[in-house]
Amino acid sequence: MYLGIDIGTSELKALIVDAQGDIVATQHATLTVQRPHPHWAEQDPTLWWQACNQVMAGLRQQVPEAWAAIRGIGLSGQMHGAVLLDAAGNVLRPCILWNDTRSAAQCEALRTQHPEMMQISANMIMPGFTAPKLQWVAENEPEVFRRIDKVLLPKDYLRWRLTGRFVSEPSDAAGTLWLDVAQRDWSDTLLAITGLTRAQMPMLVEGSAVSGTLKAELASEWGLSTTVSVAGGGGDNAASAVGVGAVNPGDAFISLGTSGVIFVVNDRLQADPHAGVHAFCHALPGRWHQMSVMLSAASCLRWLCNLLSVTESQLMEEMAQLSESRLRAAPLFLPYLSGERTPHNDPDASGAFFNLRHETPRALLGYAVIEGVAFGLADGLAVLGDAQHQITQCSLTGGGARSALWAQLIADVLQLPIVTHPASASGALGAARLAWLAEGGAEREVCRKPPVQARYLPDTARGAVLQQRLRLFRELYVQQQQARTLLPA
Numbered sequence: 001m002y003l004g005i006d007i008g009t010s011e012l013k014a015l016i017v018d019a020q021g022d023i024v025a026t027q028h029a030t031l032t033v034q035r036p037h038p039h040w041a042e043q044d045p046t047l048w049w050q051a052c053n054q055v056m057a058g059l060r061q062q063v064p065e066a067w068a069a070i071r072g073i074g075l076s077g078q079m080h081g082a083v084l085l086d087a088a089g090n091v092l093r094p095c096i097l098w099n100d101t102r103s104a105a106q107c108e109a110l111r112t113q114h115p116e117m118m119q120i121s122a123n124m125i126m127p128g129f130t131a132p133k134l135q136w137v138a139e140n141e142p143e144v145f146r147r148i149d150k151v152l153l154p155k156d157y158l159r160w161r162l163t164g165r166f167v168s169e170p171s172d173a174a175g176t177l178w179l180d181v182a183q184r185d186w187s188d189t190l191l192a193i194t195g196l197t198r199a200q201m202p203m204l205v206e207g208s209a210v211s212g213t214l215k216a217e218l219a220s221e222w223g224l225s226t227t228v229s230v231a232g233g234g235g236d237n238a239a240s241a242v243g244v245g246a247v248n249p250g251d252a253f254i255s256l257g258t259s260g261v262i263f264v265v266n267d268r269l270q271a272d273p274h275a276g277v278h279a280f281c282h283a284l285p286g287r288w289h290q291m292s293v294m295l296s297a298a299s300c301l302r303w304l305c306n307l308l309s310v311t312e313s314q315l316m317e318e319m320a321q322l323s324e325s326r327l328r329a330a331p332l333f334l335p336y337l338s339g340e341r342t343p344h345n346d347p348d349a350s351g352a353f354f355n356l357r358h359e360t361p362r363a364l365l366g367y368a369v370i371e372g373v374a375f376g377l378a379d380g381l382a383v384l385g386d387a388q389h390q391i392t393q394c395s396l397t398g399g400g401a402r403s404a405l406w407a408q409l410i411a412d413v414l415q416l417p418i419v420t421h422p423a424s425a426s427g428a429l430g431a432a433r434l435a436w437l438a439e440g441g442a443e444r445e446v447c448r449k450p451p452v453q454a455r456y457l458p459d460t461a462r463g464a465v466l467q468q469r470l471r472l473f474r475e476l477y478v479q480q481q482q483a484r485t486l487l488p489a
Contacts (some may be wrong), residue, residue: 001019002074004432007051007078007154007158008258011028012048023429029055031051041098056222070228072439076236077153077235078154079098081096084144087147102127121178135194164215165211168204178194208232208283211231237289249266254418255398258297259296260377270290290385295337296335297373301373304365330368332354332372335369377414398426419453421452
């Protein structure tokens with residue numbers, strides 16, 4: 001048996017797979033984000049560990065025999081977060097998350113003063129990445145910065161609690177702006193720019209390699225063998241790619257979770273940092289990937305439902321009753337509730353509805369939100385360069401993949417076939433598969449594509465109508481940019 005743990009933004013998920021690759025059990029625990037100031041997004045790492053223990057206890061109780069047979073653990077997690085530890089292993093401050101945009105000014109300074117940063121890291125300097133966060137800490141919390149002994153990514157904090165070892169892997173490390181992505185190794189040059197050294201970084205192993213073994217006291221507490229290995233694992237999207245079998249060049253998937261991602265596998269580094277496209281290492285050796293990232297996707301629908309005091313399933317049911325003629329006159333929605341990454345790199349972008357009227361029902365607001373997210377994905381696809389022409393179909397994963405309406409809408413907007421898989425095809429499944437590989441599993445056997453649950457083919461006529469709305473969506477963003485210059489800072 002192999003255990004996969006995925007630490008997301010809104011929940012920590014875990015599952016167990018058997019030697020045939022079938023899922024035996026799943027558990028999850030809810031997480032929350034703290035936003036003490038505008039542009040801030042933080043979480044307390046110690047709460048991740050509490051959630052992890054809660055989920056492990058649930059799995060142990062749910063399937064005790066399978067639990068006792070676990071041989072390896074794999075880790076997946078939200079990327080870019082800055083977990084800062086002192087020499088005694090104490091957390092110095094709450095983790096600054098991937099969707100925290102407070103470091104916009106530091107990004108601008110780094111772009112101006114250190115143009116080599118984009119060349120070596122292969123990525124645009126954006127507030128979501130880890131290095132600008134540390135620059136912000138150095139400038140605004142110097143007493144914290146002076147005490148930093150280790151900088152860890154979220155899943156690697158869990159690894160340290162599991163194994164006592166400071167280890168990361170290239171797919172997650174690529175999102176820090178401290179990695180030489182082509183060489184899959186830390187860059188001393190990049191680290192020095194933000195006043196850090198290699199000694200403050202975890203060592204690196206590949207995602208499918210062993211990073212350590214479970215601590216003896218923890219193994220005893222959890223009822224597991226002390227020989228249980230912990231694999232390198234992967235950043236959430238790279239691990240999800242392993243979970244859906246996106247491991248060969250041209251394989252692609254869309255993640256419709258808190259954020260929205262289009263992910264394409266490459267056999268070499270293909271970087272275009274000026275387009276805002278991420279170029280990262282894959283979780284498997286000798287492979288890389290390109291990724292367009294929008295900061296708010298399914299979280300936009302969650303935000304609207306909270307405002308309207310309606311469940312997502314109820315609002316989706318109401319949307320499904322809307323006629324085509326009503327949809328064509330629906331409001332437009334800009335999904336920039338946390339600013340935006342690809343392609344705008346605009347932390348000050350904001351969400352907006354356009355064309356509201358007294359008679360606008362909440363179902364049309366819901367449709368405008370899911371359409372706006374689909375349009376944001378289209379903007380990301382448009383800047384993927386040659387990679388977009390390699391895509392013949394996309395798997396759809398994440399919470400939003402449960403909606404047939406949303407899946408069909410994405411197929412129509414992108415004019416690409418979309419396929420969905422069982423809900424368990426996720427970062428946690430990819431993490432479990434990486435644990436299996438670390439224990440000697442064969443990639444062809446382990447990284448099989450999961451069964452297709454549903455297939456959505458693009459409608460050409462509907463796509464033409466949506467393209468007209470997409471053009472207006474893009475014009476509205478430009479107008480918003482211009483209007484912001486008139487608002488007080």
